[in-house]
Amino acid sequence: MAALRILASLLVGLCAYYFYSQETFSEETVRGKRVLVTGSSTGIGEQIAYEYARMGAHVMVTARREKRLQEVVQKCLQLGASSAWYITADMHNLTSATRVIEETENKLGGLDYLVLNHVGGSIHFGPFEGDMEAVISSMTVNFLSYVQLTVSAMKMLQESHGGIIVISSLAGRIPSPFSVPYAATKFALEGFYSSLRTELRLRKIHLDVTVAVLGYIDTDTAVKAIADKVTMTASPKADCAREIVKGGVLRQREVVYPYWTLKPVLLFKDWVPGLLESVVGNFYKLENIL
């Protein structure tokens, strides 16, 4: 009986969350907002930049490849951005992370949304065989630089009552074999930003933190790395970007995408971890990995 009641309330909660997450917003509220999107030369970050541009925001993009960033800036302007800028930076270097924020302040005069999305370091899909360099460089690029960007942008974000949007992954919530260092960086992000969110609230600092928990998305990098190694199908990056931007504007604490694929997995995690582990096993084509 108790189990049934728990199940029923879980279902109600799920439906409530679903309808809440279907909430719409006026795109007009994004016009003129100042946004920095990291890792925006390709993939989901590029699509997020276009989404803000389409709604008339001021957009700053950053990554290492200058030529790609110039193209992204051009497209942002075509889509209707109030202004669009880029700065090249390598997030291995925390001084560069600080410089990105300084340049954002120079060009945009403030910041309303900080979208932390880049991913790099040594992203290798395969067995973990003790490569410490991979752990250290993943932690630097995918975790420490996020923290540095946040610290440097904090004053501007507090002034604007802004929002931080952190791109995480299912790999930041459940065990993820064959991407052990990467998963560790995403778990670290989840710990840091969920704790920070609660602390800011208790300190009555108006700054919202949205964490996006993503499944497999059809970016070139992801498809190239894992298409023949997993049984999952990829979801479209433009749709993914739209959900992330919407969740940030609505100040949701979480965006789960694709929702109905990921949410049951997240619920099972604490409830039946053994079952989850065997389900996770079925995601991988071991014959193509080992």
Ligand SMILES: NC(=O)c1ccc[n+]([C@@H]2O[C@H](COP(=O)([O-])OP(=O)(O)OC[C@H]3O[C@@H](n4cnc5c(N)ncnc54)[C@H](OP(=O)(O)O)[C@@H]3O)[C@@H](O)[C@H]2O)c1
């Ligand atoms: N695609 C998926 O299936 C998936 C699933 C779950 C979560 N995610 C998350 O979604 C986010 C975006 O992933 P994506 O698939 O769009 O990746 P992506 O297409 O490879 O984009 C990664 C971006 O990060 C930049 N970057 C890489 N190393 C960098 C460095 N050292 N310094 C500065 N910028 C660097 C890249 O640009 P440059 O090379 O020009 O520097 C690029 O713009 C990541 O946080 C990822 O963990 C993706």
Ligand SMILES: *[C@@H]1O[C@H](CO)[C@@H](O)[C@H](O)[C@H]1NC(C)=O
């Ligand atoms: C890190 O970036 C700063 C500023 O962009 C630069 O002066 C410094 O030489 C860089 N450090 C390394 C190790 O590349």
